[in-house]
Amino acid sequence: MRSDYCGTLTAKDIDREVTLCGWVDRRRDHGGVIFIDLRDREGIVQVVFDPDTGDHFNLADRVRGEYVLQVTGKVRARDAATVNPNMATGEVEVYGTGLTILNEAETTPFPLDSHASVGEDVRLKFRYLDLRRAEMQKGLKFRSKVTNLVRNYLDDQGFLDIETPILTRATPEGARDYLVPSRTHENKFFALPQSPQLFKQLLMVSGFDRYYQIAKCFRDEDLRADRQPEFTQIDIETSFMDEEGIMSVTEGMIRTIFQTLKEVDLGDFPRMTYADAMQKYGSDKPDLRIPLELVDVKDLMGEVDFKVFSGPAKDPKGRVTALKVPGGNEKLTRKQIDDYTKFVGIYGAKGLAYIKVNDKNDLEEGLQSPIVKFLPTDVRKAILERVEADNGDLIFFGADKATVVSEALGALRCKLGEDLELYTCEWAPLWVVDFPMFEEEDDGSLNSLHHPFTAPSCSPEELEKSPETALSRAYDMVLNGTELGGGSIRIHNQTMQQAVFRALGIGEEEQREKFGFLLDALKYGAPPHGGLAFGLDRLIMLMIGAGSIRDVIAFPKTQSAACVMTDAPGAVDEQQLKDLHIRLRKKEKPASE
């Protein structure tokens, strides 16, 4: 039905007869001539109909925005005066000689070029219109390119694309499962997978050696801005390869994507231990674009006459740290400092002490701060030396439980980087390694920092002896402060797996019931294996600078997990519920329970 895409015509096509199909982006009547900006997936070209074309002109006169047209015409150069350098096709236009209206269009509920004027709810209701916008088209086209590149990269490396089930058993990732009642097995439910973790491990036990899948995953959680009930993972697993091998293959994949689609060479990714990351950046996903670091001063504060500092300094679980903002003295107003104090409050910090360094050589009068009076001169001196303070710098302090300090000052560091535009580069990737196996809950129980199938870097005996200090063979890939992906070497023998289950407080019976098939699989010749999963949506978001995950998903859900376009979820009839052996739990009738 067409010879060319609208958006691809250039001066090379001059004098060619073309047939185009597309949407009326704009229609103008100018000096008795009709100009139509015709739009398709590849872009926009100007089509001109003059009155000489008779019926076609009259038809062109009738068309309105978003009509679907088929246009025949000849490509010609635009007058020098009307060349549009902002348009890919701006050197040419099509002199229309034929026009067919393929479909008419009513006035759209919102003008595509001022989508920002309506709420996102309207745009989501008419998603098929919002997706016509160049920005949305670009995002989904980019996503398609990334997935194709990922697949070919992994295929070249011998990875097999293998599908794992969507109707499956509850998985142990810890988030809430979406459940699907079974019709054929009364009172039983499938769960939608939170990840294909156990299936991909079983594929390794089967000997498939290298697996990948661009896999849909599901979590029934309350949604934050960057979450969706269903999201997509680039899921990878391989046998007979250690951490180095897996990091090398997957780093190569991300580097290839950036090289090919952004023409950016990410170089070799640095490695950082979890301990270092927490110490210097207060985060296990540090944004290395920002040249600020936390500097611990706990050892200086034990004896000061200021409980806010000396308390945490004397607490084994406490942390006292400094964050120097070079030139912050001038850059930050009193109001901003107040705002940052509120900001760290979000993360549980009870305040935000600071020192303005006016004259670093005058430890009495040169330091401006509400708290400096509590600090002896030698402590002041030691602080300035340790953070390498210069005149004009501002030093923030965090003092509290280590978890609170790290989180609050880590977040403050990122906020300062953004607010003061401190970024030293566009892309800062790294690997974070040597994670702890477990994190301790307030009640002293342990949780997996990754998941219970992650191998520790110690023996089962050492693990049992001191699980709190055990490190794992996990690795996270971080880019610009966002976790792109995470993975680990997995446990491949039953003894170790059971040791980890025990550390997590999962007893023998629960182990059998929940993970019996995994424990069985481990005893029939499981190979050493490991893998990684990347969040595809987040990767795309980062790469195109999208503000919301909804911009990189064709048909996303709202924050309340609904699709306002199709009106999903919807009501179902009684027969369907009967078939599934369930009934609605009616509201406000606890008596009938």
Place this chain on the structure above:
Amino acid sequence: MRSDYCGTLTAKDIDREVTLCGWVDRRRDHGGVIFIDLRDREGIVQVVFDPDTGDHFNLADRVRGEYVLQVTGKVRARDAATVNPNMATGEVEVYGTGLTILNEAETTPFPLDSHASVGEDVRLKFRYLDLRRAEMQKGLKFRSKVTNLVRNYLDDQGFLDIETPILTRATPEGARDYLVPSRTHENKFFALPQSPQLFKQLLMVSGFDRYYQIAKCFRDEDLRADRQPEFTQIDIETSFMDEEGIMSVTEGMIRTIFQTLKEVDLGDFPRMTYADAMQKYGSDKPDLRIPLELVDVKDLMGEVDFKVFSGPAKDPKGRVTALKVPGGNEKLTRKQIDDYTKFVGIYGAKGLAYIKVNDKNDLEEGLQSPIVKFLPTDVRKAILERVEADNGDLIFFGADKATVVSEALGALRCKLGEDLELYTCEWAPLWVVDFPMFEEEDDGSLNSLHHPFTAPSCSPEELEKSPETALSRAYDMVLNGTELGGGSIRIHNQTMQQAVFRALGIGEEEQREKFGFLLDALKYGAPPHGGLAFGLDRLIMLMIGAGSIRDVIAFPKTQSAACVMTDAPGAVDEQQLKDLHIRLRKKEKPASE
């Protein structure tokens, strides 16, 4: 951890030092030397440990079947006498100089090389072991190759890979939906998609122009041998392309797959109308490998004194047809004919008349048949002429409602083709076109033969006037009697869509409620569009000659829609049900309803 795959070593590798990882397929002790067949994804190689290797020999002596090993050694030629021509690596062996046991293995619940000796339930329970078999590995590797090829083919043609939601609204494909109770919207349910049909149409309305997705689809139906609750479609949709264009692109895709992976040139696919297919083959997915055709003899039977024939011959909805089996007279025994009579009974046929042609020139004595006595001589003559009977042929007859005759004789034709090995070629693809829009139910109501979004080849007015005879712009791709894929040009304007809904008895209110968003989308500038969906599982089955759909899916469900490996579906706790606002409908307590 390794230098080579076991299965890839050849004479070219002789004298190389290699490191291999894999499973012990077999271990033999022969003349004081230990032979290990080491297996990985790519195949098996023989590793030899002799007593000179000391500790390694002793370790090799300890290994048992399915142990996971890392082996170092030198590739050497086998003695001429021990070359194994049945093994890809049969010319060489590895002289082991190092051995590490990476994991031990208990005796497997069934020996992999005699999997047939255990029930499929055992193999499904230990699926990760069953998947170690070469045949299963081959199937899933083949599947991965097909999907990669499909993706690159479509990508080259400008198709964008776009994901559509899994948590969605009930779709109108007609099968039973899997439902997912919503936690955030009380008493509402998501449905898992039976296909991405409406989403891909909306992507066309959005202007994405060319879409594809290898998409998971779900149907909660009672399972037949070739069905699974979740299955995979190669889903395609395109704008501004007519039937010819779409058939050409997709035919090219299938041809490329066969060319690349089977080295088979399928050539240009013939076209056949639905009417012709039903008439000649009694099926809308005829197996053209079989050189048998149905020949209608209805016009000859109106006046015969045999109600079994004359009844259907006089019924406008009746059909009387003949199926000639060349040489069938000798090839088919009385017992076989009886079995075929039972066989057509499955399809509702009340009997299976036949004539054995002993001497075609002797219309009195030369025809052997229980029914020939009811047929006048001129009718006998006309039949023989019409089916071009020769001496030794056997002619079967079907007479009943046309639907029954077509189904029964169509099935008989395929059964004869299989039993008598009549296939004239290995692969027989074709397109079936010009389908009716609707099929009539017994109560006179109409159902879509494809789905309600299929465009008719007539105007809305003609459709309303005589929907029973309206043809659609649908096309099915058929290979060896199996429907590989089906598609159509879709309706792209609201008037036509509403005319079709009306013909289906879907009133204005139901239209709005179920398809409001589609009807809206059609009025804001929907382009002409169409597409196609291939059943990936079935395509793979056909290509590798798998006997069951379960052989081409890594983790399939049983016939009762369960996974016996993970024990899914499973029980859930009361809190989960509360969160989802549902409760179990307890059995045998109708009083408490």
